[in-house]
Amino acid sequence: MAANLYDLVVSAEPLDLDSSAVASLADKAYVAIRDRLIMLDIRPGDPIDDDELAGDLDVGRTPVREALKRLEGDRLVVSYPRRGTFATGMDISDLAHISDIRAQLEPLAARRAAERAVRTAHAELEDLASRIQHLDVSQIDRTELMRWDLAVHRAIYRAAGNPHLEDVLIRYDNLATRIFCLFLDRLPTVDEHVGEHVELLRAIAAGDADRADDLAREHVLGFEQAIRAVI
Template sequence: MRATVNAGGDGAPLSLSEQAYRAIRDRLVMLDIRPGMPIKEDQLAASLDMGRTPVREALKRLEGERLVVAYPRRGTFATEVNITDLAHISEVRQQLEPVAAAKAALRATPADRIALGELGAELAPERISTLSPEQLMRLDLRVHRALYAATRNPYLEDTLVRYDNLATRIWCLFVDRLPGMAGHVGEHGPLLRAVVDGEEERAARLAAEHVAGFEREVRALL
């Protein structure tokens, strides 16, 4: 059976290339495809139940996002996770995450605010305390991507998704050593509420604090 044609954020059906891109991207981000692992197009295509062409197109995009690297005559590999990149990634996110939070508070549509409110409900302490580390990481990704989409700025959204993907790969390296993971993800609750309520300055401040906390917690483990 061919891959299901899913819908994008605007309700339009996704191309096979876009479906392949999103599926492979998230496997790389969550380290389901381990850093340094060779990537075989035919195996990926079979696992996604689609042809090699959309997979090849997806890998080209992912190379530009620093998630895979291609070497002549050697093949394509998942990029290594280099902890020394943390400072560079955080430097960008510390500047852009507060901007995104403020813009989301200003521009989010009524539908965005409903969706963000529903995500906020999932962040209740009694709910996230029962989640596994992997479930927490996937919830964290959903929250970030929903916030970026709510900025209604596709360039800002694309940029932040790419940097958040790289940050998440670093986070996944340490997830089993972070006893406060649920609390870190739960920090998004007040941030989402500020966005839903249109509180631009508060949303920006909370986003900045969240990024700084991420870097601080990872560095504490080094």
């Protein structure tokens, strides 16, 4: 799994950070479009032409439509009947709403992961921590940085051992990452944010639930503050 994650991340391809076993065309379309949405290849408010996307991804319109339906459930796109589908807009209240949820659930996930990690994902998390620690933040590009960010969070969610929690956290991590990308060039302390991951991962791997809880909360709240500071 660790090797798998690493391969996916360094290759910096559309990838699936989800543990999808096989992948139907609809799944592939979903991942590809979601990636474009998060990484802002499709910017908030942009109209989405399913026909164009279908040609782009070399699939029919049906899997694209299905993917868009799922993305609508994820609140990454909105569809106004008979007017078209668009990438969802983003405003300051969305950030507050999402952070409110994440401030509750990220610490929970970190705590549960810490409680379990000593027995299960200890090595994997340590591994991920040291990889990020030795990352040259100034050298790698934004997309890859974001993928590391996503990879860390996904690893924690998975380690928490609660599939439902994983579901909902992935959902809001995607949304948060999208906001992150939106302000990435204006953000002064990106490497700091990434650095926090190392501490958090280590705390979890060490089984220090209280500390993991605190760090995760700070991580979410700090993220919100950082964004608010540059608005």
